[in-house]
Amino acid sequence: MAHFNTFAFGIYPYIALAIMFIGTWIRYDREQYTWKSSSSQLLESKQLRKGSIAFHIGVLGIFLGHLFGLLTPLEVWHLFGVTPQMKQTLAVGAGGLFGLICFYGLTILIKRRLFNPRIRATSSPMDIAILFLLYAQLILGLxxxxxxxxHMDGAEMLKLMTWAQNVVTFNSQVAVSxxxxxxxxxxxxxxxGMTLFVVFPFSRLVHMLSAPVQYLVRQHQIVRQRFVR
Known part of the structure; x- marks a missing residue:
């Protein structure tokens, strides 16, 4: 078990991050045409809009919660008077809320992807695989x-924070312990979660790195409406 922990939590995170960063850079450099979300809105828009809005609201809240919750040093939380118990309560409440929103949206998107014949016909195996990986990760989180x-004392949360912060500071022994x-x-x-980093460069998830930025600065698309006499 010790060898498994060492590999899974002390080595695998660096393998996953290396694959994500190097793979993403190579894809952007060599295959920019594939760098897109491959929207299927033209084939069906009602369910996409309903599922996509809920999914993105939920996943954004979850991502920011994990990012700041795991990587913010405990001393910073103490500076603002937040105890581990309070942080645990906040994590459970906010995580549950955004998790349920994300679950609702992702369920719609999976149903749409699998049971709409037009959407299914234009879906790649990776499109379906990444949805189920996200679904499994979301269910585990819930x-x-x-x-x-x-155990609302926040003990295990502190251990996960210690692991994450020591991984990013390359102190793998403390992280594994x-x-x-x-x-x-x-x-x-x-x-x-680390496995999602591995498949990130090979899926449509790469668009999340550029869409929030390029959307603000890209040229407007001119769409002219045809008037029927």
Whole structure:
């Protein structure tokens, strides 16, 4: 088990991040034509709009929560008077809310992708695979809330924070030691999260790196309406 923890939480994160950064750079450099979200809005828009809005609101809240929740040093939280118990309560409440919103939207998108014949015909295997990977990761995250409710002292949350912060500072021994005895559902959640980094350069997820920026500065598309006499 010790060897598994060392690889999964001390080595695999760096492999996943290396693949994501190098793979993304190569794809942008060599295959910019594929750097897009491959929208299927022209084939069906009602369900896409309903699912996409909820999914993006939910996933943005989850992403920011994980980013600041895991990587903000504990001393900063203490500076603002936030105790581990308070942070745990905030994580459970906000994570549950945004998780349910994301679950609602992603369920619509998966149903649309699988059961709309036109959408299914234009979907690649990676399009479907990435949706199910996100779905599995989201379900694990929601299930972890019930585990967290059993110990609202924030102890396991602090271990996950210690793991994440020591990974980014290249202190893998401390990272592995911190996460080795947390609940298995958190471990699986972390491993699947790293796997999403691995498949990131090979999926349509790459558009998230440029869409928020280019959308603000790109030229407007002129659409003329045909008037019927």
């Amino acid at each position: 299930c972890s809330i019930f585990v967290s409710l059993g 911190a996460i080795s005895d947390v609940h298995w559902i958190f471990k699986l959640h972390v491993i699947l």
